[in-house]
Amino acid sequence: MPQQVRGVIARSKGAPVEVTTITIPDPGPGEVVVKIQACGVCHTDLTYREGGINDEFPFLLGHEAAGIVEEVGAGVESVTVGDFVILNWRAVCGQCRACKRGRPQYCFNTHNAAQKMTLGDGTELTPALGIGAFADKTLVHEGQCTKVDADADPAVVGLLGCGVMAGLGAAVNTGNVSRGDSVAVIGCGGVGDAAIMGARLAGAGTIIAVDRDPRKLEWARELGATHTVNATDEDTVEAVQALTGGFGADVVIDAVGRPETWRQAFYARDLAGTVVLVGVPTPDMQLEMPLVDFFSRGGALKSSWYGDCLPERDFPMLVDLYQQGRLPLERFVSERIKLDEIEDAFHTMHAGEVLRSVVVL
Incomplete structure (x- = not known):
């Protein structure tokens, strides 16, 4: 049945973000519910809050994330319950003209969850980059989940979900x-x-x-x-x-x-x-x-675009290099913060005082 969890939303242009209760629907065909363990504070989230992406408020912010697959919908084959995954905003379709020409990193038809997460009154949320991970849990398409080694630190490897990979x-x-x-x-x-x-x-x-x-x-x-x-x-x-x-x-x-x-x-x-x-x-x-x-x-x-990456190819390789000590991704984590500290993290980021603040849930 649908779940009530905490999430950080931008309700209107320029307004301070707020922690509120959001509703996560049961996953439909091809969809996955992920329990978020960590999510980086990226400048793109601030751009969403300032109306620099579009005006489809309210936004559920957050997208540089890692977590555990909690539920899967019908037909999901790429991940199973309990998998540790990094979320990505390029879920390649395999069918568009870019994919068919062997250039899936330029996929023109990337997938997001078909269902919408909502506020308590039923207002539909627009998830940042189709993810929305400043939340205890989020709903994504299975193609947005890339399974990696579960021993990796989620606060570190989740950053591959956007800025570090880019x-x-x-x-x-x-x-x-x-x-x-x-x-x-x-x-x-x-x-x-x-x-x-x-x-x-x-x-x-x-x-x-x-x-x-x-x-x-x-x-x-x-x-x-x-x-x-x-x-x-x-x-x-x-x-x-x-x-x-x-x-x-x-x-x-x-x-x-x-x-x-x-x-x-x-x-x-x-x-x-x-x-x-x-x-x-x-x-x-x-x-x-x-x-x-x-x-x-x-x-x-x-x-x-997104470092011309293919998440299923690049994420596991880079996580392996990090765990071998050959890629010091941990240096990007300047501070670990709580869900209700994101507004302060925006100010810190804008002032250039950190490489990344990471919300740990």
């Missing part, structure tokens, strides 16, 4: 960073630092972190950056070129997502180098550049 995948999957490459990352928050970690994992020789915050630059160095550039004091393009023999980096990753940072990334790369945009721009942003520069410099200009 950054790490931007380097490894989208940027195709390989051994000996030079890499520059503009913006050293959680996503940017994950890109730095990914570049290090791939064997990059020179890894340049660019930011305006000395604290973030220190975090970046701890996570694998070989050089740092304070963009307040130095010209980003000139500094990256100086650190790469005057040529520019083989791969430049823009983890900010603004016209000025993308332009810096474009000119800070070597001829025929690669630019990867993983920071998310707002709809009003415009880019104006000489077209001849695109032609004369060659190379590749890419956008990275």
Whole structure:
């Protein structure tokens, strides 16, 4: 029968989030109820609260999560009750034109639960990225659950559900960073630092972190950056070129997502180098550049969606690397908080004081 649990919602644009009672329906065909163990506080959740995604309030926030499968609906085959899973917002369909062309990381028809979770009065909730995991339990499609080793710390590996995977995948999957490459990352928050970690994992020789915050630059160095550039004091393009023999980096990753940072990334790369945009721009942003520069410099200009990941392929592998001590994902967990501390965590995150606050349930 339907369950009543705690959940954190954004009731209207800009209003403080609140903990309230929500209703989780019994799972239908292809659906799964997951008992949440931990969920990271991601900037996307704040963007939902501010109305930056859409206006389908009220939102059930939270999406970087891990937990235990509690119930399964009819026809569910990929997970069973008791499985430890990381939730993801790309549940590939296997049938769309991208999937059929062997590019499931670009699936155009990802699955979410068909049923809606609701407030006590029946008001339907919009779950953040189709997940809604700032809650004791949530309802998702089975394809949004990726089974991993149950011995892993949920507060750590749950972060693969969004920001860490986005950054790490931007380097490894989208940027195709390989051994000996030079890499520059503009913006050293959680996503940017994950890109730095990914570049290090791939064997990059020179890894340049660019930011305006000395604290973030220190975090970046701890996570694998070989050089740092304070963009307040130095010209980003000139500094990256100086650190790469005057040529520019083989791969430049823009983890900010603004016209000025993308332009810096474009000119800070070597001829025929690669630019990867993983920071998310707002709809009003415009880019104006000489077209001849695109032609004369060659190379590749890419956008990275969720680190171009395949959760069922990438999550178990990365969890294994973490447990072997080869991928220090635990460094992203700055603090562990309670469900009723999320509003404070938004302020802490906005001030750049943490890489990730993680709600532990």
